[in-house]
Amino acid sequence: MATSLSQxxxxxxxxxxxxxxxxxxxxxEIFRGKNGYNDPVSYNLNNPGHILAPGNYDLTFxxxxxxxPWNFNITTTPPTNPPLVSTGxxxxxxxxxxxxxxxxx
Numbered sequence: 293m294a295t296s297l298s299q300x301x302x303x304x305x306x307x308x309x310x311x312x313x314x315x316x317x318x319x320x321e322i323f324r325g326k327n328g329y330n331d332p333v334s335y336n337l338n339n340p341g342h343i344l345a346p347g348n349y350d351l352t353f354x355x356x357x358x359x360x361p362w363n364f365n366i367t368t369t370p371p372t373n374p375p376l377v378s379t380g381x382x383x384x385x386x387x388x389x390x391x392x393x394x395x396x397x
Contacts, residue, residue: 294393300337304365308356355388
């Protein structure tokens, strides 16, 4: 079931996070960030409707690790169930992904 998000907040990304909004007509990268050493971050994407046209989207989160421990923690308003959280160790490359459905009014 698609939901309307008012905020996406990136709390942790070690090492690289991409967020892509896609439809049958194509996709748009709405966020790309890099960080290391498990340092906390604070990025807010307020109302995806400010950067996306109205419609239904698959919103895909892709976590990439460069080596060592990795950690991704993203919160949304309203919250997703299960939460957008993942941790691991030593794998390199795409280590986590999750797709949720959203509606932009």
